Amino acid sequence: MKVIIGVGGMTNGGKTTLTNSLLKSLPNCCVIHQDDFFKPQDQIAVGEDGFKQWDVLESLDMEAMLSTVQAWARNPRKFAHAHGVSVHPDASDTHILILEGFLLYSYKPLVDLYSRKYFLTVPYEECKRRRSTRNYVVPDPPGLFDGHVWPMYQKYKREMEANGVEVVHLDGTRSREELFHQVLEDIQNSLLNHS
Numbered sequence: 477m478k479v480i481i482g483v484g485g486m487t488n489g490g491k492t493t494l495t496n497s498l499l500k501s502l503p504n505c506c507v508i509h510q511d512d513f514f515k516p517q518d519q520i521a522v523g524e525d526g527f528k529q530w531d532v533l534e535s536l537d538m539e540a541m542l543s544t545v546q547a548w549a550r551n552p553r554k555f556a557h558a559h560g561v562s563v564h565p566d567a568s569d570t571h572i573l574i575l576e577g578f579l580l581y582s583y584k585p586l587v588d589l590y591s592r593k594y595f596l597t598v599p600y601e602e603c604k605r606r607r608s609t610r611n612y613v614v615p616d617p618p619g620l621f622d623g624h625v626w627p628m629y630q631k632y633k634r635e636m637e638a639n640g641v642e643v644v645h646l647d648g649t650r651s652r653e654e655l656f657h658q659v660l661e662d663i664q665n666s667l668l669n670h671s
């Protein structure tokens with residue numbers, strides 16, 4: 477059995493933190509981080525607002541991300557080995573892939589592949605506060621959060637809702653441990669229902 481799980485939602489909702497905990501606890505579990513598919517800086521468009529448009533789908537090489545997912549689906553065992561994930565020879569034939577990122581449910585070719593689509597959010601103030609403490613490869617210029625990041629988050633979320641994409645909402649203000657246990661239990665239950 478092959479299961480793809482999305483850990484999506486807003487920037488600084490806690491996606492990467494939650495994913496790293498899940499990886500340690502789920503058997504035969506690989507991960508693909510959407511952040512690894514940002515295009516090079518010189519290919520990122522500059523908007524009329526003067527900001528580099530990092531938070532739009534066109535800034536990500538989604539075709540390459542999809543190819544990586546397909547490589548996992550063709551041979552999860554080989555993919556796990558290639559990515560340093562240990563697969564026990566006697567392990568059950570359940571293979572899990574976590575996709576983690578802020579625009580997981582806005583790219584049509586991926587949207588039907590998920591068994592479960594988690595969506596982490598925190599209130600605006602908390603998101604802005606957490607973001608101000610982050611050190612991205614390309615640092616945020618002043619005003620980026622209110623001028624670009626937050627408006628794009630709202631736009632893609634509205635589109636997702638208009639398209640009827642069903643997600644499991646997670647309250648990112650809960651503790652790391654609570655979120656981890658909630659999601660682990662939910663995944664384990666959905667694995668039982670699939671088998």
Ligand SMILES: Nc1ncnc2c1ncn2[C@@H]1O[C@H](COP(=O)(O)OP(=O)(O)O)[C@@H](O)[C@H]1O
Pocket residue numbers: 486487488489490491492493494606609648649650651652653655
């Ligand atoms: N449940 C949580 N409660 C409080 N802070 C959190 C929680 N999860 C993550 N954080 C913190 O919030 C920031 C963003 O977390 P991260 O997992 O990198 O988010 P994302 O990948 O969604 O941008 C980090 O400083 C992290 O330590």
Ligand SMILES: O=C(O)c1ccc[n+]([C@@H]2O[C@H](COP(=O)([O-])O)[C@@H](O)[C@H]2O)c1
Pocket residue numbers: 486487488491492511514530531577578612613614625
């Ligand atoms: O990783 C990069 O190269 C990178 C370069 C510029 C910006 N980012 C930011 O990375 C954010 C997504 O990552 P995350 O962990 O905050 O969800 C997104 O809001 C972008 O603005 C990321």
Ligand SMILES: [Mg+2]
Pocket residue numbers: 491492511
């Ligand atoms: Mg992250």
